[in-house]
Amino acid sequence: MSFHATVVTLFPEMFPGGLSHSLTGKALIDGKWTLDTVQVRDYAQDKHHTVDDTPYGGGAGMVMKPDVVHGALEAAVSQGTPGRRMIYLTPRGKPLSQAMVRNYAANDNGLILLCGRYEGVDHRVIEHWQMDEVSIGDYVLTGGELPAQILLDAVVRLLPDVLGNKESLEDESFELGILEYPQYTKPQNWKNKIVPGVLLSGDHQKIANWRQEEAERITRERRPDLWQAFLKSRD
Ligand code: ADE
Numbered sequence: 001m002s003f004h005a006t007v008v009t010l011f012p013e014m015f016p017g018g019l020s021h022s023l024t025g026k027a028l029i030d031g032k033w034t035l036d037t038v039q040v041r042d043y044a045q046d047k048h049h050t051v052d053d054t055p056y057g058g059g060a061g062m063v064m065k066p067d068v069v070h071g072a073l074e075a076a077v078s079q080g081t082p083g084r085r086m087i088y089l090t091p092r093g094k095p096l097s098q099a100m101v102r103n104y105a106a107n108d109n110g111l112i113l114l115c116g117r118y119e120g121v122d123h124r125v126i127e128h129w130q131m132d133e134v135s136i137g138d139y140v141l142t143g144g145e146l147p148a149q150i151l152l153d154a155v156v157r158l159l160p161d162v163l164g165n166k167e168s169l170e171d172e173s174f175e176l177g178i179l180e181y182p183q184y185t186k187p188q189n190w191k192n193k194i195v196p197g198v199l200l201s202g203d204h205q206k207i208a209n210w211r212q213e214e215a216e217r218i219t220r221e222r223r224p225d226l227w228q229a230f231l232k233s234r235d
Contacts, residue, residue: 004110012037043071061119089144093133115144
């Protein structure tokens with residue numbers, strides 16, 4: 001049994017999208033994960049296939065109807081193993097972190113992802129299914145489809161045997177609570193910019209120390225929030 005993602009969306013043709021390329025695409029072909037979509041509009045109840053309506057209380061935009069979204073979610077649930085977590089992508093959600101990604105990847109049943117459009121989904125359906133509300137950052141996109149792809153990309157690369165080199169996981173940004181050190185490759189002199197000498201020294205301890213110092217400096221400068229959390233974790 002492999003990790004099974006079901007995406008509930010008004011735009012199923014956006015999938016697999018970016019996920020069909022590179023490592024996630026190869027893993028999809030190799031059956032290390034599977035992806036299917038549910039078209040929300042197929043669960044509309046009227047002859048016009050209406051999926052949204054005006055918000056109670058007034059205001060701009062339209063809200064996706066709870067009865068229609070509920071039907072689509074029931075279909076998604078029935079297509080997979082019981083016990084899959086359900087995630088609603090929304091800018092109002094909890095900010096996605098590498099810790100959350102690790103957690104989702106560890107549940108090998110898979111995930112159900114609900115993508116909102118317009119002003120979002122009637123809140124009762126989110127409550128009914130006890131969905132996790134997840135945001136990919138403090139900016140507003142036109143819908144949850146790209147956020148769903150981002151979340152799946154982050155999760156799929158952590159699945160067993162998807163990344164070739166396990167060390168590249170252990171060293172990277174966030175896994176250690178800080179940002180990654182800068183990387184260099186050949187040529188040694190490029191536009192008169194020289195690769196830091198220590199990296200050519202062959203002294204593994206010195207290289208490790210330099211990388212740690214660089215990682216800490218960059219984290220301190222760019223991400224005071226991460227830096228404070230890192231200091232706390234070391235106490
Ligand atoms: N839908 C629209 N914007 C979003 C965001 N920033 N994160 C998750 N879902 C969204």
